[in-house]
Amino acid sequence: MDASGGEKQRLFVAVPLPDELQGFVHSAQTLLSTAPGLRLLRPDQLHLTLVFIGEVDEGREAASRAVVDSLPVDIGGEGLISRFLPLPSATKTRVVTLEVVDGEGVLAGLFTRVMGGLEEAGVMERDKRPFRPHFTIARLRTPGPVQPRSESGQARFAVESVCLYKSELKREGAAYTVLARAAFARKDGAKT
Secondary structure (H helix, E strand, O other): OOOOOOOOEEEEEEEEOOHHHHHHHHHHHHOOOOOOOEEEOOHHHOEEEEEEEEEEOHHHHHHHHHHHHOOOOOOOEEEEEEEEEEEOOOOOEEEEEEEEEOOOOHHHHHHHHHHHHHHHOOOOOOOOOOOOOEEEEEEEEEEEOOOOOOOOOOEEEEEOEEEEEEEEOOOOOOEEEEEEEEEOEOOOOOEO
């Protein structure tokens, strides 16, 4: 609870993994070694985080919703999954990700717009780490090396929406609930 007696919620803003990429990501997960403590993320946990907000009160949740709701419909585009990217490093991996190439600058633009809106609304301050787009596909309990059997391959995907998620940490892994969603227009003008 916060000082006003309200419940705090753990929030983040992310691009959901498009349904048509579920099979691609599953295939990439099957290429990972069986390192001790390696836990593959479930399909409902896959997303590209733009901004991790953290625990906030109801007022900051409402401000976060307003930022997502204010995103214009014409800022969608495309990204490219390019390869495995162990973070923070290949020898001390905590998470296994699929790196995303943002050739059109769509994701960087979304990050800038969302982060700017959250800062302006007083929800949070900008993290000092640079924005690096990726989909996390596995986590390790104890940091160590993870050697995939081969490279993941590449896949293009449409950036169709941005969601404000509530994250609840559970024994079986995090559960995410969409609190707000901004859908973007496709090239033909239809909303996704």
